[in-house]
Amino acid sequence: MRGHRYHWARVAAVALLAGGCTSDGAPPAAPPSSGPPPDFRPGAEGIGDPYFPKYGNGGYDVGGYDLKLRYDPKSGQLRGSATVTATATQDLSRFNLDLAHLVAGKVTVDGRAARATADGNELVITPAAGITRGTAFTAVIEYSGRPEALRNEELGVGGWLRTDDGAFALGEPESASTWFPVNDHPADKATFALAMTVPAGVEAISNGVPGERTTDAGWTTWTWTEKAPMASYLATVAIGQYRVSTSTHAGKPMVIAIPESLPADGPAARSMARTGEVADFLATRFGPYPFDAYGGIVLDDDRVGYALETQSRPVYGNTFFRSGTQTTVVAHELAHQWFGDSVALERWKDIWLNEGFASYAEWLWQEHEGATTAEQNFARRYASFDWSEPPGDPGPEGIFSQSVYQRGAMTVHALRKTIGDEAFFRLLKSWPAEQRNGNVTTTEFIAAAEKESGKDLDSLFQAWLFGTTQPPRP
Ligand code: TRP
Ligand code: ZN
Numbered sequence: 459m460r461g462h463r464y465h466w467a468r469v470a471a472v473a474l475l476a477g478g479c480t481s482d483g484a485p486p487a488a489p490p491s492s493g494p495p496p497d498f499r500p501g502a503e504g505i506g507d508p509y510f511p512k513y514g515n516g517g518y519d520v521g522g523y524d525l526k527l528r529y530d531p532k533s534g535q536l537r538g539s540a541t542v543t544a545t546a547t548q549d550l551s552r553f554n555l556d557l558a559h560l561v562a563g564k565v566t567v568d569g570r571a572a573r574a575t576a577d578g579n580e581l582v583i584t585p586a587a588g589i590t591r592g593t594a595f596t597a598v599i600e601y602s603g604r605p606e607a608l609r610n611e612e613l614g615v616g617g618w619l620r621t622d623d624g625a626f627a628l629g630e631p632e633s634a635s636t637w638f639p640v641n642d643h644p645a646d647k648a649t650f651a652l653a654m655t656v657p658a659g660v661e662a663i664s665n666g667v668p669g670e671r672t673t674d675a676g677w678t679t680w681t682w683t684e685k686a687p688m689a690s691y692l693a694t695v696a697i698g699q700y701r702v703s704t705s706t707h708a709g710k711p712m713v714i715a716i717p718e719s720l721p722a723d724g725p726a727a728r729s730m731a732r733t734g735e736v737a738d739f740l741a742t743r744f745g746p747y748p749f750d751a752y753g754g755i756v757l758d759d760d761r762v763g764y765a766l767e768t769q770s771r772p773v774y775g776n777t778f779f780r781s782g783t784q785t786t787v788v789a790h791e792l793a794h795q796w797f798g799d800s801v802a803l804e805r806w807k808d809i810w811l812n813e814g815f816a817s818y819a820e821w822l823w824q825e826h827e828g829a830t831t832a833e834q835n836f837a838r839r840y841a842s843f844d845w846s847e848p849p850g851d852p853g854p855e856g857i858f859s860q861s862v863y864q865r866g867a868m869t870v871h872a873l874r875k876t877i878g879d880e881a882f883f884r885l886l887k888s889w890p891a892e893q894r895n896g897n898v899t900t901t902e903f904i905a906a907a908e909k910e911s912g913k914d915l916d917s918l919f920q921a922w923l924f925g926t927t928q929p930p931r932p
Contacts, residue, residue, distance in 0.1 A: 459521060459647045459687045459895075498588035501553035503580055505643040509806045509854040513632060514643025515554040515580075518544045521594075522649040525638050528677070529656055529697055531624045536560070537602035538655075540638045545594050552584040556635035556642040558617070560603035567597050574599070579608075581639050599639045608636060612855040616691075619761060624660060624698030626757060628766055628773055631806055631857065634690035644689035644802045645897055650769075654695060655679045661700040663715045665693060665769050667751045668704060684769055686749055687895050689802045694768035696755045701727075707734040713753040713771065726756045726779035729788060736788045739826055740796070740819060745887040748800035748894060754788070767794030767816070785827070786820050793819030796890045804897040809857045810849040810923065811903060814866020821867060836871040839864050840931065850900060850923030869922040875932035876918050877911035885910040 501517020504510075520542055527538035542555070558579040565574040567585035575582050581599070589595050605618035608629070616629020617636030627637050634640040641648075654662040658678045666684030673679075699718040704711060714730045721727065733754055741747050749770040762775035765787050772791035778784050797819075798812035821832040847861040849869065856862065874882040889906050900923065908915050921929035 459519060459649075496549040496588060496590045498549045498551035500551055501548065503554050505641070505645055507643060507645070507805050507807075509857070510631065510643075513556075514641050514646060515556065517548045517550050517553050518546050518589075518595075518641070520544045520641050520646050520648040522651070523638060523640065524651045526653045527637075527655065529625065529654065529662075531657065531660060531697065534604045534620050534625070535602065536605050536618075536637065538600070540599045540601065542597045542599065542639065543594065544597065544641075546589040546591050549591050550585075550589040552582060554580045554582050555597075555599070555639035556632075557581040557599075557601065557639040558608055558635045559606045560601050560637075562639070563600040563602065565597065565599050568595050572597070579635060601639065605636050608632060613858065615761070619759070621698055621759060624656070624662075624696070626694070626696040626698070626755075626759075626773070628694055628757075628762070628768070630691045630766055632691060634693050637695070638693075640690045642690045644691065644806075645804050647687035647689050647802060647895070647897065649686070650682075650684040650688050650693055652682045652695065653679050654682075654697070656697055660697060661702055661715065662695060662697045663700060663702060663713065663755055663771070664695045665751075665771050666749070667711055668713055684749075684751075686769070686800065688769045689799070692767065692769040692799055694755070694766070694771070694773055696757065696773070700755075707752050708738070708747065710747075710749075711751045711753075713751065715753075715755045717756060717758040717776070719758045720756065720776060724779070725781055725784065726758075726774070726776055729779050729784045730754045730756060730774075732783065732785050733788060733792070736785055736823065737792050737795075739823065740789065740792055743819075743822055743883065743886055744793070744796040744890050748796055748890065754791075765791050767791045767798055767812075769799045770795065786824065789823035790816045790820050800895060801890050801893040802897050804899050806854070806857055807851055808898070808900045809852065810862050810866035810869065811898065811900060813858070813863045814849065814870050817863045817867035818870040821871070832871060832874075836868055839868055840928075843868075843928070845928050846926050848924045848926060850919070865922070869919070872918060872922050872929065872932040873907060873915070876915065877907065877913055881911040 504512045505514030507513055522543045524541040529536050562574045562581055565572045570586040573584040607615040607617040607619055616633040618627045632642050635642045652664045655677050656662045658673050658676050662680040664682035666682050669681035700715040702715045704713050716727050751770045753771040755773045758776045763777045765774040778787045793816040797815035821835040825831045849861045849865045852859050852862050904919050
């Protein structure tokens with residue numbers, strides 16, 4: 459679902475070019491299919507992100523993934539099938555999906571056997587016949603293997619990690635290709651459905667709305683559905699011994715999973731229990747919560763010293779919850795549900811649109827809690843900061859730098875001071891509403907801020923996002 463917002467406009471334009479109607483109201487002279495003959499070519503092996511040229515693939519646009527998987531914690535084996543529905547965005551002779559360490563078996567496209575070959579972490583699929591541009595198609599990939607994480611020197615591990623009692627999948631900017639064939643880049647969002655079969659007595663928690671749970675011959679199938687388009691790095695699954703609590707919040711299912719290794723009423727459980735309250739507070743600032751479900755998953759694993767905004771159900775490393783009730787990180791991950799998940803990146807370069815706003819949400823939450831004010835949080839950082847790295851173009855190794863998070867949040871505050879609270883808080887709601895389920899760029903955000911405020915904000919954003927010296931105090 460790429461370029462979601464422009465989809466209908468593009469369809470209309472194509473219909474016009476194809477002679478969909480004429481000025482005298484006569485039927486078109488020729489059917490749209492009688493243009494030039496198709497020119498079938500391979501889809502690109504990257505989606506075209508300058509920071510990560512190999513991420514994702516070109517030539518098609520995924521609408522949805524439907525995964526039916528079985529995982530055996532004893533052997534570490536994953537097997538099953540992925541049904542990928544997509545639309546060709548060019549005349550396609552073949553196309554790639556990203557798939558790491560796993561082996562494809564039978565592959566079909568629109569029900570006909572297709573050739574599938576592995577080329578490193580790419581699965582190259584050649585359908586029996588070319589697929590013309592604009593045509594919807596369905597690929598079914600049977601696959602299996604022992605999943606492993608991707609090791610990225612600068613950005614840390616991403617993907618499938620095995621545990622004593624199961625496994626979990628987690629990671630940004632990439633992780634999905636370690637457990638399903640995928641167009642692994644946020645620019646191609648898609649719906650997501652998972653049926654995960656695990657031994658009875660083991661839990662399997664994922665994104666979205668929980669569905670039916672059935673047990674047969676000692677294996678339990680857990681089902682999950684995320685029907686809002688989702689970036690692939692926001693897909694997660696946690697398999698193991700968890701206390702799963704399911705409730706309803708604001709009319710939607712809330713699923714919270716706490717590892718059995720942690721106390722049922724300890725800091726992690728107490729912090730998670732405030733999920734609904736934090737989400738409701740953020741909704742007063744950012745507008746309606748964008749998804750159909752709430753929740754969170756805590757991981758008790760030394761390898762996870764971070765949290766991730768996995769869609770509708772963030773994952774939190776237990777390192778955040780050493781004592782008391784820790785809601786700052788909850789505010790951060792829930793803010794991402796608006797900034798990063800519903801409104802997603804088109805290119806990784808613009809990561810400050812995710813992390814700057816999620817970090818700013820921490821400041822709003824702390825102020826709401828009667829702790830530090832946003833102004834105090836800004837002032838502390840402004841007084842001493844290394845301004846040499848611009849958050850608007852942090853480089854591929856810098857996408858999770860202090861500059862992106864902290865100077866990103868300072869940029870948001872500088873914007874607020876420049877346009878005033880009224881326009882600022884209007885923008886915090888209009889932007890997620892207008893861009894809901896879409897993909898955005900910094901340029902589009904600046905245009906939206908200028909429209910909401912009626913001000914020219916070029917020099918403000920130039921200094922805050924791209925300068926290498928301290929910007930003037932707003
Ligand atoms: N986006 C995460 C956050 O700010 C941080 C993060 C970056 C991350 N890379 C990761 C989390 C890899 C888990 C795995 O909340
Ligand atoms: Zn974040």
